Amino acid sequence: MQQPTPGTNRFAHYRKQPMMLGIFATNGSASVGINTVPSSYELSWDHSLAIAELADGIGFELFMPLSRWRGFGGVSNYAAETYETLTYMAAVAAVTRRVMTIVTLHLPVVHPVLAAKAIATIDHVSRGRGGINMVMGWYKAEMGMFGLAPHAAEDRYVYGAEWLEVVQRLWTENKPFDHEGRFFQLKDCISDPKPIQARPPIVSAAMSESGVRFASQHADLTFASFHGHEHLREHSRNLRRVAKDAGNPDVGLVCVSIIVCRETEAEAQAFFKHLRDNADLIAARNLAVQSGTDVDAVPKEKQEEFLRDVAMSAGSVALVGSPEQIANQIADLHAAGVNALFLGFHDYLKELPFFAERVLPILEQMGVRMPVEIAQ
Numbered sequence: 001m002q003q004p005t006p007g008t009n010r011f012a013h014y015r016k017q018p019m020m021l022g023i024f025a026t027n028g029s030a031s032v033g034i035n036t037v038p039s040s041y042e043l044s045w046d047h048s049l050a051i052a053e054l055a056d057g058i059g060f061e062l063f064m065p066l067s068r069w070r071g072f073g074g075v076s077n078y079a080a081e082t083y084e085t086l087t088y089m090a091a092v093a094a095v096t097r098r099v100m101t102i103v104t105l106h107l108p109v110v111h112p113v114l115a116a117k118a119i120a121t122i123d124h125v126s127r128g129r130g131g132i133n134m135v136m137g138w139y140k141a142e143m144g145m146f147g148l149a150p151h152a153a154e155d156r157y158v159y160g161a162e163w164l165e166v167v168q169r170l171w172t173e174n175k176p177f178d179h180e181g182r183f184f185q186l187k188d189c190i191s192d193p194k195p196i197q198a199r200p201p202i203v204s205a206a207m208s209e210s211g212v213r214f215a216s217q218h219a220d221l222t223f224a225s226f227h228g229h230e231h232l233r234e235h236s237r238n239l240r241r242v243a244k245d246a247g248n249p250d251v252g253l254v255c256v257s258i259i260v261c262r263e264t265e266a267e268a269q270a271f272f273k274h275l276r277d278n279a280d281l282i283a284a285r286n287l288a289v290q291s292g293t294d295v296d297a298v299p300k301e302k303q304e305e306f307l308r309d310v311a312m313s314a315g316s317v318a319l320v321g322s323p324e325q326i327a328n329q330i331a332d333l334h335a336a337g338v339n340a341l342f343l344g345f346h347d348y349l350k351e352l353p354f355f356a357e358r359v360l361p362i363l364e365q366m367g368v369r370m371p372v373e374i375a376q
């Protein structure tokens with residue numbers, strides 16, 4: 001087997017795709033949305049493997065898990081079962097050949113010396129496709145399991161920046177170094193082997209002002225929460241202005257989408273409504289409350305609809321329609337400044353092949369996707 005050249009940059013190559021595509025969160029017991037509608041989707045390694053191989057074979061660029069340590073209750077006990085992300089992504093790295101295997105890490109619970117070596121290991125296993133999605137931890141009950149509390153909002157990304165500085169030094173420096181910081185005091189640090197990539201890509205899902213500032217300085221990809229196209233365009237413009245000033249002009253913007261694509265618009269809309277009608281409102285409320293939303297501030301008569309929106313993935317964009325309509329909606333997101341899209345399906349193994357067969361060719365015709373040659 002041919003070994004990759006050290007210092008290669010697979011991500012920069014993928015970044016030439018007008019719209020990169022990826023899969024997010026198939027390491028958890030719920031697929032997309034918080035609902036009770038049956039699906040063949042399940043949390044098992046065989047199922048995960050099938051989705052990863054499918055995405056890889058189709059020619060997607062990104063694959064990323066959710067980092068979750070406990071669920072949110074309700075009838076569905078949403079996200080109660082999850083695979084740990086480093087072990088999961090090491091396995092995904094070993095069985096895929098193309099997708100970037102980006103590991104979502106809760107930074108407060110993973111020491112940077114451990115993370116630097118673990119991600120370098122995954123970079124070797126994947127032959128240069130490792131990466132980190134930096135998550136700071138906001139779910140109190142989750143952090144409590146580690147004897148920690150979430151960092152105060154103003155400190156989260158100060159911690160993140162220091163954590164990342166240590167990791168990047170470990171990835172690049174050949175002589176042992178000491179680190180005397182606010183959060184870490186470390187002696188004689190060294191990590192070998194170095195990653196294959198010159199620098200495994202960094203992803204951020206920060207939404208707060210300080211978080212977005214952090215992402216604009218340090219991230220290769222940062223998430224946008226979807227609140228309409230105008231908001232997205234504005235967010236994209238601001239992000240790129242700040243990122244340019246921070247010396248990180250190539251930062252990419254990524255959205256998460258829930259895709260309901262059927263032969264006709266009527267069929268797609270009917271299924272989307274079915275998902276929404278069967279939302280698990282208790283789990284949705286728990287998630288909203290835990291993430292700091294004051295649900296009781298929403299007028300009583302509007303609360304149910306609000307929780308149904310949360311259940312259909314707050315901040316994600318719902319793409320619903322026929323193949324042509326879905327392709328047009330993806331093109332609109334691209335025109336609004338989105339460079340990458342994580343696709344979520346209610347039933348991946350049924351719906352992803354349909355998407356690949358019917359939507360991808362249209363995206364290629366439109367110039368929103370370049371034809372993919374499967375990288376070895």
Ligand SMILES: Cc1cc2nc3c(=O)[nH]c(=O)nc-3n(C[C@H](O)[C@H](O)[C@H](O)COP(=O)(O)O)c2cc1C
Pocket residue numbers: 065066067068104134135136137138139156205206207208209210211212223225256315
């Ligand atoms: C697409 C997406 C994925 C996320 N994945 C996780 C995750 O796996 N685990 C987690 O605890 N938080 C996750 N988050 C939460 C973010 O890391 C972040 O804390 C949140 O967006 C609030 O931003 P802030 O930290 O700037 O306040 C995710 C957010 C988004 C938008």
